[in-house]
Amino acid sequence: MQTLHVELGDRSYPIHIGADLLQNTKLLTAHIKSRQVCIVTNDTVAPLYLPAIQSALTEYDVSVVILPDGEAHKHWQTLNRIFDQLLADRHNRNTTLVALGGGVVGDMTGFAAASYQRSVNFIQIPTTLLSQVDSSVGGKTGINHPLGKNMIGAFHQPKAVLIDTLMLTSLPAREVSAGLAEVIKYGLLGDAEFLTWLTDHMDRLMALEHSDLAYAIARSCETKARIVAADEREGGMRALLNLGHTFGHAIETQMGYGTWLHGEAVGAGMAIAAELSQAMGWLSSRDVTQVRDILQRAALPVDAPDTMTVDQFIGHMQVDKKVLTGRMRFVLLRALGQAVITEDVPDAMLREVLANSIARGVAGRR
């Protein structure tokens, strides 16, 4: 088992990573401060892992909330089911919420913990590779609004994150790839050495070798933790984490959420970001080939959907909430392993790179 420490002053917490680490129930119970616990999970995860968590907590008064699975349910009405249960079972301010599931369960449970009686503790047990590398660090919680994703929420740090790589064996292959997109992102944006390691170990990761998965997850979390510690509430540097995301969000929005998985759209978005970086004169064609190659070995798309137009891309990018001023901001690569933020991309260059990606594009429905 590996343990990282996310250093955020009095909001610091550990991330434990390993195979079958939930056997050690103390990792969980050490962070529960009264007899009251509420496990929040979804109807896909519950049959697989809820019994094991419950049997680790026989000494506690445990409430369980099983939400419907999926991003479509990440809204107020579902969140309110957590509050209903907490109040029906009279949970007080010393209760502890446990998020057992992927990013949607983590975001909603975290926001419920931030808001219930104006804040209670919570512990994350992320069950997907994407949530293990992406939601474990950063403290972002929230729900969607019909007019925008993640528009309502809070910054609220967990007391601990427990990442059991054994849980990944039950994950569909497409979701493993989607999670690897975020892992590759951490190499690309700030860790060239890790990018080389990933190039050497991608086949082992795709085969779910636990020691390699644990290493890749730990190193991704470390990179994110370093960035978040420097910029907890998203002023400047934290924007680097959006590498590939501006293009990716445009794809997700245009195709309809869920048609492409988030990680798949980010994969294509990172390839486009690399090509735009090449057009800026920052990456060589060999660098771009390396980026596309590693994404493809992770079974991720490297081109835009062939049904999209350049104008659709740019339309979605302009309403993206990361566009703060009127000028579009991009996270691009100065070099492999070194992301930068720039507003200096000529419109014609952007259009040409997008047109090329679409021309090579992949079939829209994945």
Next chain:
Amino acid sequence: MQTLHVELGDRSYPIHIGADLLQNTKLLTAHIKSRQVCIVTNDTVAPLYLPAIQSALTEYDVSVVILPDGEAHKHWQTLNRIFDQLLADRHNRNTTLVALGGGVVGDMTGFAAASYQRSVNFIQIPTTLLSQVDSSVGGKTGINHPLGKNMIGAFHQPKAVLIDTLMLTSLPAREVSAGLAEVIKYGLLGDAEFLTWLTDHMDRLMALEHSDLAYAIARSCETKARIVAADEREGGMRALLNLGHTFGHAIETQMGYGTWLHGEAVGAGMAIAAELSQAMGWLSSRDVTQVRDILQRAALPVDAPDTMTVDQFIGHMQVDKKVLTGRMRFVLLRALGQAVITEDVPDAMLREVLANSIARGVAGRR
């Protein structure tokens, strides 16, 4: 105009208090950081004060949300109208919310500001005496859930509070009295000198003399700010602010919210707390008479409703969320101007004091 500074590190903010201070538009605009502003108010306050605020903000892109008036609307559906408007008008993270109204508007606007895009700025313009002395300091925001009041919310500090005593001239007399209950509370719990001042100036306060109102509001806010600065997230000392509230909540719950105003229930609750303090041997009968006298001069009830039973009182008090352990905790008076927290009240003593108050009791419907 007087200005207090609430010292909370990087969350510090000023409270400006005076008659007609909204004439000075800079007091408001100094705390707005972009062109975007969203004023949240209710349908009682809007016709009275919204035009003046709007004309102070002609240089800004102003959205307006007018909520239905009343505690009955302090729930998610109403809160969501604020989010709907913010998103429809594309407010970004640099927007500023302005809460123009009483405690309900302040609590909901503050929670909307805490949650919109994971936190934006807000400014409070409280329009009732109760909200001017009670909600201006402390950072508590939130909404009600069908199973409990204020169960969902956040701690979120405003960037500034503007208290215009002229607004009190439009307030119904009963609401002035309800606000004075909280003013008297600050004297009773921690400021004997202020209690003497209040005894001398109650008639002037009831006549809405502006300089006296401004002094009483400032001194109340100062006392609350001192307590909150020592205990921002409610560990120990902040519980002193609940003087009169445990009994008051029992009255409100039993009679149905709105039958007695919150301040009226707190008034009777403080008289009961004083009598229980006398039974504990801490206050003299002269002290108790002084407490009852000042409350009566503020046109507040000093006895429990004659329709309530002792068992009803105790039943409600046991489910009050301030009862954390199982033992009932009371905020009582060691002396006038010195509140303490105790769990050592014999059950028989409590029952006798409650029975006496009910026996002298006032008609249930006020």
